[in-house]
Amino acid sequence: MxxxxxxxxxxxxxxxxxxxxxxxxxxxxxxxxxxxxxxxxxxxxxxxxxxxxxxxxxxxxxxxxxxxxxxxxxxxxxxxxxxxxxxxxxxxxxxxxxxxxxxxxxxxxxxxxxxxxxxxxxxxxxxxxxxxxxxxxxxxxxxxxxxxxxxxxxxIARLGAVISAVLVGTLVVAAVLGREVVKVGLRPLRRIRQTASEVATLPLDRGTVALAERIPELPTDPDTEVGQLGGAFRRMLEHVQSAFDARQASEQKVRRFVADASHELRTPLAAIRGYSELTRRSGHDLPDDIRHALSRIESESVRMTALVEDLLLLARLDEGSALRRDPVDLGRVLVDAVADARATSSEHEWEVRVPETPVIVTGDQNRLHQVVANLLANARVHTPPGTRVTAALGSLEGRALVTITDTGPGIPPEIMPVLFERFARADTSRSRATGSTGLGLAIVAGVVAAHRGEVTVASRPGETVFRISLPREDPAPPVPPSPESAAGLGAPPSTAG
Incomplete structure (x- = not known):
């Protein structure tokens, strides 16, 4: 006990x-x-x-x-x-x-x-x-x-009664006074505990970590046990802060290098692609092997350009570069993205469900379109022909809710913990052949986070559901969920195909 x-x-x-x-x-x-x-x-x-x-x-x-x-x-x-x-x-x-x-x-x-x-x-x-x-x-x-x-x-009986009364009274007084004395003595420990709890809630995995602002005045008297603990705790936090500062400086250098390298590579990659296209189209008398080599140079330059653009976008998101802040109709974004996906792959069954009432959010329309397009491309690349992919839109409690559901084989469990990390691939053997860079879902997570939203995924054999939640620009009544979205989000169908 x-x-x-x-x-x-x-x-x-x-x-x-x-x-x-x-x-x-x-x-x-x-x-x-x-x-x-x-x-x-x-x-x-x-x-x-x-x-x-x-x-x-x-x-x-x-x-x-x-x-x-x-x-x-x-x-x-x-x-x-x-x-x-x-x-x-x-x-x-x-x-x-x-x-x-x-x-x-x-x-x-x-x-x-x-x-x-x-x-x-x-x-x-x-x-x-x-x-x-x-x-x-x-x-x-x-x-x-x-x-x-x-x-x-x-x-003897009277003496025993007096001793018992004195014992009880002494214990009561000692309990009251002892509680106050112990409370005062443990006050520094409570400050240390409160500081540790505040540090535990900090997002240490991203952004700037400022532990020094969270460290209160702690007892550091080396002659007392509490002071020794307070001093050791402060030194630990200062050591952790220095480690985070070093990590942040290193990450900042890497981000700056990636951004600079990506920016500098755009021009030569465009030149390589242009010269390869020009040579291939104008060289009618070129041997077949040379023509094939030029075609490969052109396709690889296209893939490399896409990779550079993705890296540059992620670097800008990491730096906190401001996105456009315009009213965006998410219903129109979903309809356009599904139309593009349908034109890209007719072997899949594409369906979009949006409500009759517009769902408006504040953000960058091009980046939000890229988020939906990346999720649709992810479903297209990693599911067999004939898979049904449904994009649904709804709203609940002042937030816009987007779901991308497919009936494919599901995501391997070992990939789920790192799914939104950079260069994470469920199938490395075919990702290169399909043009995947492994940055699509990382861009999804970065853009959604920049819009103060969140993205989650649930997967099992026969069903994978990506859910995106974004703050709405204007309050609106909840939209009934779509029966086709496994998460229970969406609305009556608008278009299907």
């Missing part, structure tokens, strides 16, 4: 346990020593009483010893005589100074015990405990004198 307690609870419980143990130990020792002292005093009083009774008994024949008059004899005193043959007679002087003879059962306690020194005997019949001492008489009988331990018991 203690495993689930907080450090504050454990510290308070530990302090209270030690305090209770110490207080209880002191109380028990006090009770033991006080009882021993009271018993010693009672024994001394018992000896004095026995001596007085013995003096009276030595001059009084027979039962005259039982003639209590109360002079010099304490109340609740027991006096008896045990003859050598075992016959006993005894009486008890109660608090009202009345003489009460002992019963048979009470006399048996006297006759069955050797009382050479003061001992505690418990008598039945409600008489209670007595400290009893036997004094020998001249006729081989024994004079038995006893004093009640009632006062000792009452005193």
């Amino acid at each position: 203690i495993d689930g307690w907080s450090l504050q609870q454990r510290l308070i419980a530990g302090v209270l346990a030690l305090l209770a143990f110490a207080t209880l130990g002191i109380g028990v020792l006090s009770v033991v020593f006080l009882r021993a002292n009271l018993i010693d005093q009672l024994d001394q009083e018992l000896r004095d009483t026995a001596q007085r009774v013995q003096q009276v008994a030595s001059g009084a024949p027979g039962d005259e010893v039982f003639g209590f008059d109360g002079r010099g004899i304490p109340v609740e005193t027991l006096i008896g005589v045990v003859a050598s043959g075992g016959r006993a007679s005894a009486a008890y002087l109660d608090s009202d100074l009345r003489e009460r003879p002992l019963t048979r059962g009470q006399l048996e306690v006297l006759t069955g015990t050797v009382l050479e020194s003061p001992r505690t005997l418990r008598f039945p019949g409600g008489l209670g405990e007595f400290r009893v001492l036997a004094v020998p008489l001249a006729d081989d009988s024994a004079l038995v004198v006893g004093l009640s331990t009632r006062d000792v018991t009452i005193t």
Whole structure:
């Protein structure tokens, strides 16, 4: 059970346990020593009483010893005589100074015990405990004198009650004060925990990481454990910050190199493509192998140009370059993109579903068209002929929802974690043949993120669904979902084919 307690609870419980143990130990020792002292005093009083009774008994024949008059004899005193043959007679002087003879059962306690020194005997019949001492008489009988331990018991009980009350009060006060003291002592730890929680929520995988702004004033006193922890935690954050700064500087250099290289490669690639086209078209007498080589140069230059354009776009997105901010009709974007895909591949079944009410977002129309076109091209490249590909548009809770669904074989599970990373390919053997650069889905993720949206994917054999969520420009009522989109997003069909 203690495993689930907080450090504050454990510290308070530990302090209270030690305090209770110490207080209880002191109380028990006090009770033991006080009882021993009271018993010693009672024994001394018992000896004095026995001596007085013995003096009276030595001059009084027979039962005259039982003639209590109360002079010099304490109340609740027991006096008896045990003859050598075992016959006993005894009486008890109660608090009202009345003489009460002992019963048979009470006399048996006297006759069955050797009382050479003061001992505690418990008598039945409600008489209670007595400290009893036997004094020998001249006729081989024994004079038995006893004093009640009632006062000792009452005193010990009262002391126990006082100790218990003090123990409870001490624990309550200690719990209240200890809670405040521990709370103040653990305040630096709470600041460290809060800082760690804030750092855990930072997007450390992208953008500029500013840990220094999140580090509060932490205790760094090397003479205290909390200060040592605070100093170590601050040094750790500073080390992590320096590592992130180095990573960011390195990534910035790479992005700048990619952007510069991509920009510089556009002109020579265009020249290579132009010269190859010109040579191939004007060289009617060229051998077939030369003509084929020129055709390959032209096609590779086209592919290389597309790769350079994609790299340049990603570099600009990484730098946070501003996109155009215009009202965009997503329905028109989907219709145009599906029309282009249908013209590119007639072997697939293309379908588009958009609502009658326009769904408007603020963004760059060309880039949003590129997002949809890349997803449609991804479905075309990685699904067999005859696959149905559906582009659906809808809205929900102030956001525009786009889904691209295909009935292909699905995405391999091992590709899903890196699907939106750069140069990720589900089928490397055919990606080059189909012209894929491995940057299409990375561009999708980058453009959608630049529009403050998000893209997700769900795939299984026979169905793959890409979902894009973008903030709408104007509030609009929810559009009923399309039955063809597996995610439950879309609207009644507009065109199909």
